[in-house]
Amino acid sequence: MTKVTFERVHKAFGAFVALEELDLAIRSGEFVSLLGPSGCGKTTTLRMLAGLEQPTRGTISVGDRVVNELPPAERDLAMVFQSYALYPHMTVAQNIEYPLRKRGVARAVRREQVLRAAAQLQLEALLDRKPRQLSGGQQQRVALGRALVRNPAAFLLDEPLSNLDAKLRAHMRAELIELHQRIGKTMIYVTHDQLEAMTMSDRIAVLDQGRLQQFDTPLEIYNRPVSLFVAGFIGTPAMNLVKGTLKADGNRLVFDAGGLSLELPPALVRRDVLREGGIAVVLGVRPEDVLLATDGERATVKVVEPTGHESIVFFDLMDHTVVGRVGPDVRLAAGEPVGLTLNAAKLHVFAAEDGRRLNADLQPPATQAAPSLVA
């Protein structure tokens, strides 16, 4: 089985730093997503692992082997390219067969494996077509087939589902999860779709501008985002973020933001970060932690967006707009006055200056390390 390790891997293109000192220890058989906005370095990470790009410095290992100097062919990885990279002059069958041919698999076996991969991806009817005769989604499935037909040490998947329609996407998502459970191979999955990352991954690595922000389980990332960026990036609708000042007043902890004054649980933040006269913070509240309460703060309903199983509601609270979720049976109309409270146990506090999490539940250095359970 194969673990994959990045140690202090740095990548610069000329003066532009694409990845900064990346440390990532992926366990054998783990399904890890690389998640982040466009241009954050996800593809670059995969390309370095595959041997298509040389890191500026740092060590990359697959299994117990340092692979920095190995050519791509000898790293025994299968990759789905973001651009599909199908060979235009080969048919679908030949495309899927190519990696097997290069590895000297016997013809009869190849044929059988190609057919199996094609069946798995519903490509049987297209085997004799050339890539340019396929739709985008079909091409993407061929690219996936070319990776799945092999039995590599690990799979690198660069947004392999981005071009599929919703139904096929859900189907392929399930297929991939099922495949992962069946063969238990290490999979590194690049996506900027957070729902995909949340539902499929054992752990998610959140990247922003070439920096690893957090590497943890989906729930941990959702419940304890280590930075303002992660907090804002994960979750739809996005977490409510309100700028203000946090002051310790005797035993009380008070958050002030333009007319809004909230008393927070005194143990919410680490004591060592509080300063005389208060500190500038951003208070984060997930929409599901905005609660309706008759004795709460006075607010007005601004917009209601019913989705069927719930409604997304925008409230005016003083001069802030706050998003909340309510059940399908709660009837609210625009302009209606309501009372709001926040779920005090689930508030997030971030430093305004550098965005780091200040909650007491997070010990200062504990950011990227895996939460126990080392294989």
Add this chain to the structure above:
Amino acid sequence: MRRFGWSRILFNLLAWAIVFVVSFPLLWTIVTSLKPQTELFLIPPSLLPGEVTFEHYAKLLLETRFLAYFSNSVVVSVATTVLVVAVAVLGAHSLVRFAYPGRERLAQLVLFTYLLPSVVLIIPLYLLLVRMGIANTLFSLVVAYTTFALPFAVWLLRSFMAGIPQDLEAAAMVDGASRMGAFFDVILPQALPGIISTAVFTFILAWNEYLFALVLVNQDSSRTLTTGVITMLVTSFHIEWSMLMAASVMMSVPVIVVFAFLQKHLTRGFGAGAVKG
């Protein structure tokens, strides 16, 4: 409707007129080569030969060194083409795929070669070939033509290869190919139209070249068609018109054959090269 009909007819007439004007010399060459010598200088000239004869062809093939020159030309042109394509493909690939200092400058410098008139290059080239001890050989012509065709070939292929997505090669390497394997499996098939254009260009250049062949080779056994035919049939006192025309027709055959088979790729090739380059 009427106007449309008329303009259409006019357009066709014009097009055919142009075709006729352009192809007239070729037609005239063929016609002349088939006339008996007595009909050559008739006034008014006969557009169609009164009597068709193949005597000039027979004489050329059986009584002169035409076939020897022909085979020399084939050897030189094919060798040049193979050499140029092989070097240019690798050179273009390097210019496109590998990052090294001065890469862009190098690519530009390549075309600078054409700023010098080739006449200027002949004497130094000749001295060089003498020094290398290969003067007066077919090989010296291969070398000369290669130096001349290679820069353009590299340039043409470079714009082709720049259009091949990098990920293709990357995918092949991840799939288990070596860099060379990826090159052969993926890059070459993709670059095929460009390679064909380059080959045709080089072949025709080598086949029709006269100046270098005249200056660099002074030995009858190493003459190519262009110089061989001229020295054989054209002297200061006399020109063997009929045989010259017959020789011209036979010289054109390989070029026409090459064009006929590869025309489709050729137009595609030059088009792509032009747009992307």
